[in-house]
Amino acid sequence: MSQKKRVAVLGASGYTGAETVRLLAAHPHVEIVILTAERKAGQALGAVFPHLAGLALPDLIHLDDVEWHGAELDAVICALPHVASQEVVGALFHATEHTVLDDIVGLAEPSPTGFEGQVRVLDLSADFRLTDAAAYEEWYGRPHQAPKLQTRAVYALPERNRAAIRNTALAAMPGCYPTAALLALLPLVDAGQIDVDDIAIDAKSGVSGAGRSLKEQNLYCEVGEAMHPYAVGRHRHMPEMEQELGKAAGRPVRIGFTPHLVPMNRGELETIYVRLSPGHTAEALKDTLRAAYAEEPFVTVLPGDLAPATRMVRGSNQCVLNVFEDRRAGRAIVVAAIDNLIKGAGGQAVQAMNIMFGWDETTGLTQAPLFP
Numbered sequence: 001m002s003q004k005k006r007v008a009v010l011g012a013s014g015y016t017g018a019e020t021v022r023l024l025a026a027h028p029h030v031e032i033v034i035l036t037a038e039r040k041a042g043q044a045l046g047a048v049f050p051h052l053a054g055l056a057l058p059d060l061i062h063l064d065d066v067e068w069h070g071a072e073l074d075a076v077i078c079a080l081p082h083v084a085s086q087e088v089v090g091a092l093f094h095a096t097e098h099t100v101l102d103d104i105v106g107l108a109e110p111s112p113t114g115f116e117g118q119v120r121v122l123d124l125s126a127d128f129r130l131t132d133a134a135a136y137e138e139w140y141g142r143p144h145q146a147p148k149l150q151t152r153a154v155y156a157l158p159e160r161n162r163a164a165i166r167n168t169a170l171a172a173m174p175g176c177y178p179t180a181a182l183l184a185l186l187p188l189v190d191a192g193q194i195d196v197d198d199i200a201i202d203a204k205s206g207v208s209g210a211g212r213s214l215k216e217q218n219l220y221c222e223v224g225e226a227m228h229p230y231a232v233g234r235h236r237h238m239p240e241m242e243q244e245l246g247k248a249a250g251r252p253v254r255i256g257f258t259p260h261l262v263p264m265n266r267g268e269l270e271t272i273y274v275r276l277s278p279g280h281t282a283e284a285l286k287d288t289l290r291a292a293y294a295e296e297p298f299v300t301v302l303p304g305d306l307a308p309a310t311r312m313v314r315g316s317n318q319c320v321l322n323v324f325e326d327r328r329a330g331r332a333i334v335v336a337a338i339d340n341l342i343k344g345a346g347g348q349a350v351q352a353m354n355i356m357f358g359w360d361e362t363t364g365l366t367q368a369p370l371f372p
Protein backbone atom coordinates (compact mmCIF):
# COMPACT_ATOMS: atom_id res chain seq x y z
CA MET A 1 0.00 0.00 0.00
CA SER A 2 1.32 3.41 -0.93
CA GLN A 3 1.72 6.34 1.44
CA LYS A 4 -1.20 7.23 3.69
CA LYS A 5 -3.57 9.93 2.47
CA ARG A 6 -3.37 13.22 4.32
CA VAL A 7 -6.82 14.14 5.59
CA ALA A 8 -8.23 17.22 7.34
CA VAL A 9 -11.45 17.20 9.35
CA LEU A 10 -13.05 20.64 9.58
CA GLY A 11 -15.43 21.09 12.50
CA ALA A 12 -13.79 18.31 14.53
CA SER A 13 -15.19 19.69 17.79
CA GLY A 14 -18.75 18.94 16.66
CA TYR A 15 -20.65 15.68 16.89
CA THR A 16 -20.20 14.53 13.31
CA GLY A 17 -16.62 15.79 13.17
CA ALA A 18 -15.72 13.84 16.31
CA GLU A 19 -17.33 10.67 15.01
CA THR A 20 -15.48 11.09 11.72
CA VAL A 21 -12.19 11.45 13.61
CA ARG A 22 -12.96 8.36 15.70
CA LEU A 23 -13.50 6.34 12.54
CA LEU A 24 -10.51 7.78 10.66
CA ALA A 25 -8.18 7.17 13.61
CA ALA A 26 -8.65 3.44 12.98
CA HIS A 27 -8.41 3.72 9.20
CA PRO A 28 -5.26 2.04 7.87
CA HIS A 29 -4.77 4.31 4.83
CA VAL A 30 -5.35 7.70 6.44
CA GLU A 31 -3.27 10.15 8.41
CA ILE A 32 -5.22 12.94 10.13
CA VAL A 33 -3.11 16.06 9.67
CA ILE A 34 -5.47 18.97 10.40
CA LEU A 35 -8.42 19.37 12.76
CA THR A 36 -10.34 22.63 13.00
CA ALA A 37 -12.80 24.25 15.38
CA GLU A 38 -14.33 27.69 15.81
CA ARG A 39 -14.87 28.54 19.51
CA LYS A 40 -12.71 25.62 20.64
CA ALA A 41 -9.76 26.40 18.39
CA GLY A 42 -6.48 26.19 20.31
CA GLN A 43 -7.55 23.25 22.44
CA ALA A 44 -6.44 19.65 22.21
CA LEU A 45 -9.19 17.44 20.79
CA GLY A 46 -8.85 15.27 23.90
CA ALA A 47 -9.65 18.30 26.06
CA VAL A 48 -12.93 18.80 24.22
CA PHE A 49 -13.69 15.09 23.92
CA PRO A 50 -11.96 13.09 26.67
CA HIS A 51 -13.06 9.83 25.00
CA LEU A 52 -10.62 10.69 22.16
CA ALA A 53 -7.75 11.77 24.43
CA GLY A 54 -5.87 8.51 23.96
CA LEU A 55 -5.42 9.09 20.24
CA ALA A 56 -2.34 10.84 18.83
CA LEU A 57 -3.99 13.69 16.94
CA PRO A 58 -3.18 17.29 16.01
CA ASP A 59 -4.69 20.06 18.15
CA LEU A 60 -7.74 21.98 16.99
CA ILE A 61 -6.85 25.07 14.99
CA HIS A 62 -8.96 27.88 13.59
CA LEU A 63 -9.86 27.76 9.89
CA ASP A 64 -8.08 31.09 9.40
CA ASP A 65 -4.84 29.41 10.42
CA VAL A 66 -5.03 26.59 7.88
CA GLU A 67 -2.50 26.96 5.08
CA TRP A 68 -4.36 25.19 2.31
CA HIS A 69 -1.61 25.48 -0.22
CA GLY A 70 1.19 24.07 1.90
CA ALA A 71 -0.78 21.35 3.67
CA GLU A 72 -0.61 18.88 0.76
CA LEU A 73 -3.99 17.50 1.64
CA ASP A 74 -5.49 14.56 -0.22
CA ALA A 75 -8.94 14.89 1.33
CA VAL A 76 -10.96 17.28 3.45
CA ILE A 77 -14.00 16.12 5.37
CA CYS A 78 -16.02 19.19 6.11
CA ALA A 79 -18.31 18.90 9.16
CA LEU A 80 -19.26 22.56 9.40
CA PRO A 81 -22.68 24.22 9.54
CA HIS A 82 -24.13 25.06 6.14
CA VAL A 83 -23.16 28.50 4.79
CA ALA A 84 -19.80 28.24 6.63
CA SER A 85 -19.14 25.19 4.51
CA GLN A 86 -19.69 26.76 1.09
CA GLU A 87 -17.37 29.63 1.95
CA VAL A 88 -14.58 27.35 3.08
CA VAL A 89 -14.89 24.87 0.24
CA GLY A 90 -14.82 27.63 -2.37
CA ALA A 91 -11.82 29.24 -0.68
CA LEU A 92 -9.84 26.02 -0.40
CA PHE A 93 -10.35 25.14 -4.06
CA HIS A 94 -9.19 28.64 -5.01
CA ALA A 95 -6.18 28.53 -2.69
CA THR A 96 -5.04 25.20 -4.10
CA GLU A 97 -5.72 26.28 -7.72
CA HIS A 98 -7.89 23.24 -8.09
CA THR A 99 -8.88 22.02 -11.53
CA VAL A 100 -12.39 21.62 -10.14
CA LEU A 101 -12.71 25.28 -10.97
CA ASP A 102 -12.07 24.42 -14.62
CA ASP A 103 -15.15 22.30 -14.84
CA ILE A 104 -13.83 18.81 -14.40
CA VAL A 105 -15.80 17.94 -11.31
CA GLY A 106 -18.58 15.41 -11.60
CA LEU A 107 -17.69 13.97 -15.00
CA ALA A 108 -19.52 10.79 -15.86
CA GLU A 109 -16.29 9.28 -17.22
CA PRO A 110 -12.96 9.36 -15.40
CA SER A 111 -10.92 12.37 -16.45
CA PRO A 112 -7.63 11.43 -18.12
CA THR A 113 -5.59 12.91 -15.30
CA GLY A 114 -7.92 12.07 -12.41
CA PHE A 115 -7.41 14.16 -9.31
CA GLU A 116 -3.84 13.09 -8.59
CA GLY A 117 -2.21 15.65 -6.37
CA GLN A 118 -5.47 17.56 -5.88
CA VAL A 119 -7.55 17.76 -2.78
CA ARG A 120 -10.95 16.06 -2.69
CA VAL A 121 -13.74 17.32 -0.46
CA LEU A 122 -16.52 15.41 1.27
CA ASP A 123 -18.99 17.90 2.67
CA LEU A 124 -21.39 16.80 5.40
CA SER A 125 -23.40 20.00 5.32
CA ALA A 126 -26.41 20.72 3.16
CA ASP A 127 -24.53 23.28 1.05
CA PHE A 128 -23.85 21.24 -2.08
CA ARG A 129 -26.76 18.82 -2.11
CA LEU A 130 -29.32 20.90 -3.99
CA THR A 131 -28.09 21.54 -7.51
CA ASP A 132 -30.73 24.14 -8.30
CA ALA A 133 -29.70 27.66 -7.25
CA ALA A 134 -33.29 28.88 -6.86
CA ALA A 135 -34.21 25.89 -4.70
CA TYR A 136 -31.18 26.52 -2.48
CA GLU A 137 -32.15 30.15 -2.00
CA GLU A 138 -35.78 29.26 -1.32
CA TRP A 139 -34.99 26.65 1.35
CA TYR A 140 -31.84 28.16 2.90
CA GLY A 141 -32.94 31.78 2.77
CA ARG A 142 -29.90 33.18 0.97
CA PRO A 143 -28.15 32.90 -2.38
CA HIS A 144 -25.36 30.33 -2.65
CA GLN A 145 -21.83 31.77 -2.44
CA ALA A 146 -20.24 29.09 -4.64
CA PRO A 147 -22.91 28.51 -7.31
CA LYS A 148 -20.57 26.94 -9.83
CA LEU A 149 -19.45 24.31 -7.36
CA GLN A 150 -23.05 23.83 -6.24
CA THR A 151 -24.12 22.72 -9.70
CA ARG A 152 -21.22 20.33 -10.13
CA ALA A 153 -21.07 18.50 -6.81
CA VAL A 154 -22.03 14.83 -6.77
CA TYR A 155 -24.84 13.72 -4.46
CA ALA A 156 -22.78 11.12 -2.65
CA LEU A 157 -25.15 8.35 -1.62
CA PRO A 158 -22.68 5.48 -2.17
CA GLU A 159 -25.23 2.77 -2.91
CA ARG A 160 -26.58 4.96 -5.69
CA ASN A 161 -23.75 7.03 -7.11
CA ARG A 162 -20.57 5.00 -6.82
CA ALA A 163 -19.18 5.79 -10.26
CA ALA A 164 -19.74 9.52 -9.88
CA ILE A 165 -18.22 9.55 -6.38
CA ARG A 166 -15.11 7.82 -7.69
CA ASN A 167 -14.67 10.63 -10.15
CA THR A 168 -15.49 13.79 -8.27
CA ALA A 169 -13.55 16.31 -6.24
CA LEU A 170 -16.65 17.45 -4.38
CA ALA A 171 -18.96 14.96 -2.73
CA ALA A 172 -22.12 16.39 -1.18
CA MET A 173 -22.91 13.91 1.58
CA PRO A 174 -26.66 13.29 1.93
CA GLY A 175 -28.55 14.54 4.97
CA CYS A 176 -29.34 11.99 7.65
CA TYR A 177 -33.08 11.85 6.98
CA PRO A 178 -32.63 11.65 3.20
CA THR A 179 -30.08 8.83 3.61
CA ALA A 180 -32.59 6.53 5.28
CA ALA A 181 -35.52 7.58 3.09
CA LEU A 182 -33.66 7.27 -0.20
CA LEU A 183 -32.17 3.88 0.65
CA ALA A 184 -35.70 2.69 1.43
CA LEU A 185 -37.45 4.26 -1.55
CA LEU A 186 -35.16 4.61 -4.56
CA PRO A 187 -35.19 0.93 -5.64
CA LEU A 188 -38.99 0.94 -5.35
CA VAL A 189 -39.27 4.05 -7.52
CA ASP A 190 -36.83 2.56 -10.04
CA ALA A 191 -39.01 -0.54 -10.23
CA GLY A 192 -42.20 1.50 -10.66
CA GLN A 193 -43.74 -0.33 -7.70
CA ILE A 194 -44.97 2.69 -5.75
CA ASP A 195 -46.93 5.83 -6.54
CA VAL A 196 -44.41 8.68 -6.23
CA ASP A 197 -47.25 11.13 -5.61
CA ASP A 198 -48.29 9.34 -2.44
CA ILE A 199 -45.29 8.98 -0.11
CA ALA A 200 -45.51 10.04 3.55
CA ILE A 201 -42.37 9.83 5.70
CA ASP A 202 -42.72 9.89 9.48
CA ALA A 203 -39.21 10.32 10.89
CA LYS A 204 -37.68 10.33 14.39
CA SER A 205 -34.20 11.48 15.29
CA GLY A 206 -32.02 11.42 18.38
CA VAL A 207 -30.93 14.80 19.72
CA SER A 208 -27.36 14.59 18.39
CA GLY A 209 -28.96 15.18 14.97
CA ALA A 210 -29.22 18.83 15.93
CA GLY A 211 -25.47 19.23 16.56
CA ARG A 212 -23.52 20.13 19.69
CA SER A 213 -24.00 23.86 19.81
CA LEU A 214 -26.20 25.04 22.64
CA LYS A 215 -29.88 25.31 21.76
CA GLU A 216 -32.36 25.90 24.57
CA GLN A 217 -34.99 23.66 23.05
CA ASN A 218 -32.51 20.76 23.12
CA LEU A 219 -31.71 20.94 26.82
CA TYR A 220 -32.26 17.72 28.75
CA CYS A 221 -35.25 19.15 30.60
CA GLU A 222 -36.94 19.97 27.35
CA VAL A 223 -36.25 16.84 25.32
CA GLY A 224 -36.23 14.22 28.10
CA GLU A 225 -39.52 12.38 28.67
CA ALA A 226 -40.97 14.17 25.69
CA MET A 227 -41.30 14.05 21.94
CA HIS A 228 -42.29 16.62 19.38
CA PRO A 229 -42.46 17.17 15.64
CA TYR A 230 -40.60 20.14 14.19
CA ALA A 231 -40.38 22.05 10.91
CA VAL A 232 -43.73 20.44 10.10
CA GLY A 233 -44.41 20.62 6.38
CA ARG A 234 -41.35 22.77 5.73
CA HIS A 235 -38.20 20.85 6.66
CA ARG A 236 -35.24 21.61 4.40
CA HIS A 237 -34.60 17.93 3.73
CA MET A 238 -37.82 17.76 1.70
CA PRO A 239 -36.39 19.37 -1.45
CA GLU A 240 -33.30 17.17 -1.12
CA MET A 241 -35.37 13.98 -1.05
CA GLU A 242 -37.62 15.28 -3.82
CA GLN A 243 -34.62 16.10 -5.98
CA GLU A 244 -33.24 12.56 -5.74
CA LEU A 245 -36.60 10.78 -5.97
CA GLY A 246 -37.43 12.99 -8.95
CA LYS A 247 -34.26 11.88 -10.73
CA ALA A 248 -35.34 8.25 -10.28
CA ALA A 249 -38.94 8.90 -11.29
CA GLY A 250 -37.99 11.06 -14.26
CA ARG A 251 -40.39 13.77 -13.18
CA PRO A 252 -40.99 16.15 -10.28
CA VAL A 253 -42.00 14.48 -7.02
CA ARG A 254 -43.63 15.93 -3.90
CA ILE A 255 -43.47 14.04 -0.63
CA GLY A 256 -44.90 14.36 2.85
CA PHE A 257 -42.23 14.41 5.58
CA THR A 258 -42.47 15.10 9.29
CA PRO A 259 -39.42 14.79 11.55
CA HIS A 260 -39.71 14.31 15.32
CA LEU A 261 -37.12 14.83 18.04
CA VAL A 262 -37.05 11.90 20.45
CA PRO A 263 -35.21 11.54 23.77
CA MET A 264 -32.26 9.43 22.70
CA ASN A 265 -28.69 10.43 21.91
CA ARG A 266 -28.40 9.02 18.45
CA GLY A 267 -30.33 7.04 15.88
CA GLU A 268 -32.96 7.67 13.33
CA LEU A 269 -36.09 5.72 12.42
CA GLU A 270 -38.33 6.37 9.45
CA THR A 271 -41.74 4.82 8.93
CA ILE A 272 -42.76 5.43 5.34
CA TYR A 273 -46.31 4.99 4.06
CA VAL A 274 -46.56 4.23 0.35
CA ARG A 275 -49.29 3.46 -2.17
CA LEU A 276 -48.56 0.40 -4.30
CA SER A 277 -48.66 0.62 -8.06
CA PRO A 278 -51.44 -1.61 -9.46
CA GLY A 279 -50.58 -5.29 -9.31
CA HIS A 280 -47.82 -4.96 -6.68
CA THR A 281 -47.68 -6.24 -3.10
CA ALA A 282 -45.66 -5.51 0.04
CA GLU A 283 -43.83 -8.79 -0.52
CA ALA A 284 -42.87 -7.69 -4.03
CA LEU A 285 -41.44 -4.46 -2.60
CA LYS A 286 -39.41 -6.47 -0.15
CA ASP A 287 -38.10 -8.70 -2.96
CA THR A 288 -37.00 -5.57 -4.82
CA LEU A 289 -35.13 -4.20 -1.81
CA ARG A 290 -33.54 -7.59 -1.16
CA ALA A 291 -32.31 -7.77 -4.76
CA ALA A 292 -31.10 -4.16 -4.76
CA TYR A 293 -29.05 -4.60 -1.60
CA ALA A 294 -27.98 -8.26 -1.87
CA GLU A 295 -24.36 -7.28 -2.47
CA GLU A 296 -24.31 -4.12 -0.33
CA PRO A 297 -22.18 -4.28 2.81
CA PHE A 298 -24.10 -1.58 4.67
CA VAL A 299 -27.77 -2.15 3.84
CA THR A 300 -29.71 -5.13 5.18
CA VAL A 301 -33.30 -6.11 4.53
CA LEU A 302 -34.42 -7.83 7.70
CA PRO A 303 -35.99 -11.30 7.61
CA GLY A 304 -39.69 -12.00 8.20
CA ASP A 305 -41.56 -9.32 10.04
CA LEU A 306 -38.59 -8.16 12.13
CA ALA A 307 -38.99 -4.40 12.50
CA PRO A 308 -35.95 -2.12 12.06
CA ALA A 309 -34.88 -0.47 15.31
CA THR A 310 -32.24 2.12 16.14
CA ARG A 311 -30.59 -0.30 18.58
CA MET A 312 -29.73 -2.56 15.60
CA VAL A 313 -27.45 0.05 14.01
CA ARG A 314 -26.08 2.17 16.85
CA GLY A 315 -22.45 3.14 16.28
CA SER A 316 -22.32 1.39 12.91
CA ASN A 317 -22.53 2.33 9.24
CA GLN A 318 -25.51 0.02 8.77
CA CYS A 319 -28.98 0.76 7.48
CA VAL A 320 -31.68 -1.82 8.21
CA LEU A 321 -34.91 -1.97 6.22
CA ASN A 322 -38.13 -3.94 6.09
CA VAL A 323 -41.50 -3.78 4.36
CA PHE A 324 -44.86 -4.51 5.95
CA GLU A 325 -48.37 -4.99 4.67
CA ASP A 326 -50.81 -2.21 5.40
CA ARG A 327 -54.36 -3.36 6.27
CA ARG A 328 -55.60 -0.80 3.81
CA ALA A 329 -55.76 -2.24 0.32
CA GLY A 330 -53.07 -1.11 -2.10
CA ARG A 331 -50.73 0.28 0.53
CA ALA A 332 -47.52 -0.79 2.28
CA ILE A 333 -45.25 0.43 5.08
CA VAL A 334 -41.48 0.63 4.65
CA VAL A 335 -39.31 1.10 7.74
CA ALA A 336 -35.66 2.17 7.85
CA ALA A 337 -33.19 2.73 10.69
CA ILE A 338 -29.72 4.27 10.67
CA ASP A 339 -27.34 5.90 13.11
CA ASN A 340 -27.55 9.58 12.15
CA LEU A 341 -23.93 10.22 13.11
CA ILE A 342 -22.49 7.24 11.18
CA LYS A 343 -24.47 6.15 8.10
CA GLY A 344 -26.20 9.54 8.29
CA ALA A 345 -22.91 11.48 8.45
CA GLY A 346 -19.29 10.55 9.26
CA GLY A 347 -19.44 6.84 8.38
CA GLN A 348 -21.02 7.54 5.02
CA ALA A 349 -18.30 10.14 4.36
CA VAL A 350 -15.60 7.55 5.11
CA GLN A 351 -17.45 5.09 2.84
CA ALA A 352 -17.46 7.68 0.04
CA MET A 353 -13.79 8.49 0.63
CA ASN A 354 -12.95 4.78 0.34
CA ILE A 355 -14.69 4.78 -3.04
CA MET A 356 -12.85 7.93 -4.17
CA PHE A 357 -9.45 6.46 -3.43
CA GLY A 358 -10.25 2.99 -4.74
CA TRP A 359 -10.00 1.28 -1.35
CA ASP A 360 -12.28 -1.50 -0.17
CA GLU A 361 -15.50 0.35 0.61
CA THR A 362 -15.73 -1.13 4.09
CA THR A 363 -12.25 -0.04 5.22
CA GLY A 364 -12.48 1.42 8.71
CA LEU A 365 -16.20 0.71 8.87
CA THR A 366 -16.51 -2.94 9.80
CA GLN A 367 -17.35 -2.52 13.47
CA ALA A 368 -20.61 -4.18 14.52
CA PRO A 369 -23.31 -2.02 16.13
CA LEU A 370 -23.16 -1.32 19.86
CA PHE A 371 -25.60 -3.22 22.04
CA PRO A 372 -27.27 -2.58 24.40
Ligand SMILES: NC(=O)C1=CN([C@@H]2O[C@H](COP(=O)(O)OP(=O)(O)OC[C@H]3O[C@@H](n4cnc5c(N)ncnc54)[C@H](OP(=O)(O)O)[C@@H]3O)[C@@H](O)[C@H]2O)C=CC1
Pocket residue numbers: 010011012013014015016017036037038039040041063078079080081082084124125126174175176208209210211212213340341344345
Ligand atom coordinates in the same frame (compact mmCIF):
# COMPACT_ATOMS: atom_id res chain seq x y z
N1 LIG B 1 -25.64 15.84 13.57
C1 LIG B 1 -26.05 15.06 12.60
O1 LIG B 1 -26.66 14.00 12.84
C2 LIG B 1 -25.80 15.42 11.17
C3 LIG B 1 -25.26 16.64 10.83
N2 LIG B 1 -25.01 16.94 9.52
C4 LIG B 1 -24.42 18.22 9.14
O2 LIG B 1 -23.01 18.14 9.42
C5 LIG B 1 -22.54 19.44 9.79
C6 LIG B 1 -21.94 19.36 11.20
O3 LIG B 1 -22.96 18.95 12.08
P1 LIG B 1 -22.71 18.66 13.63
O4 LIG B 1 -21.44 17.96 13.81
O5 LIG B 1 -23.95 18.04 14.12
O6 LIG B 1 -22.57 20.16 14.18
P2 LIG B 1 -21.95 20.69 15.55
O7 LIG B 1 -22.68 21.91 15.90
O8 LIG B 1 -21.90 19.58 16.55
O9 LIG B 1 -20.44 21.07 15.15
C7 LIG B 1 -20.14 22.13 14.28
C8 LIG B 1 -18.64 22.26 14.10
O10 LIG B 1 -18.35 23.37 13.24
C9 LIG B 1 -17.61 24.37 13.96
N3 LIG B 1 -18.16 25.67 13.56
C10 LIG B 1 -19.32 26.23 13.94
N4 LIG B 1 -19.51 27.42 13.31
C11 LIG B 1 -18.43 27.60 12.52
C12 LIG B 1 -18.02 28.64 11.63
N5 LIG B 1 -18.78 29.71 11.41
N6 LIG B 1 -16.85 28.52 10.99
C13 LIG B 1 -16.06 27.43 11.19
N7 LIG B 1 -16.38 26.40 12.02
C14 LIG B 1 -17.56 26.50 12.67
C15 LIG B 1 -17.81 24.07 15.42
O11 LIG B 1 -16.70 24.55 16.17
P3 LIG B 1 -16.83 24.91 17.75
O12 LIG B 1 -17.23 23.64 18.44
O13 LIG B 1 -15.45 25.35 18.13
O14 LIG B 1 -17.87 25.98 17.84
C16 LIG B 1 -17.88 22.53 15.39
O15 LIG B 1 -16.59 21.99 15.26
C17 LIG B 1 -23.73 20.38 9.71
O16 LIG B 1 -23.77 21.00 8.45
C18 LIG B 1 -24.90 19.42 9.91
O17 LIG B 1 -26.08 19.95 9.44
C19 LIG B 1 -25.25 16.02 8.55
C20 LIG B 1 -25.77 14.80 8.84
C21 LIG B 1 -26.13 14.41 10.18
Ligand SMILES: CC(=O)N[C@@H](CCC(=O)OP(=O)(O)O)C(=O)O
Pocket residue numbers: 082124125126174175176177205206207208209210211237259261
Ligand atom coordinates in the same frame (compact mmCIF):
# COMPACT_ATOMS: atom_id res chain seq x y z
C1 LIG C 1 -32.60 16.46 15.05
C2 LIG C 1 -32.19 17.53 14.08
O1 LIG C 1 -32.28 18.71 14.36
N1 LIG C 1 -31.70 17.11 12.90
C3 LIG C 1 -31.23 18.00 11.88
C4 LIG C 1 -30.81 17.22 10.67
C5 LIG C 1 -29.35 16.90 10.62
C6 LIG C 1 -28.83 16.95 9.21
O2 LIG C 1 -28.68 15.98 8.47
O3 LIG C 1 -28.66 18.14 8.79
P1 LIG C 1 -28.02 18.76 7.49
O4 LIG C 1 -29.01 18.73 6.40
O5 LIG C 1 -27.70 20.18 7.83
O6 LIG C 1 -26.80 17.98 7.19
C7 LIG C 1 -32.35 18.93 11.42
O7 LIG C 1 -33.51 18.54 11.41
O8 LIG C 1 -32.01 20.02 10.91
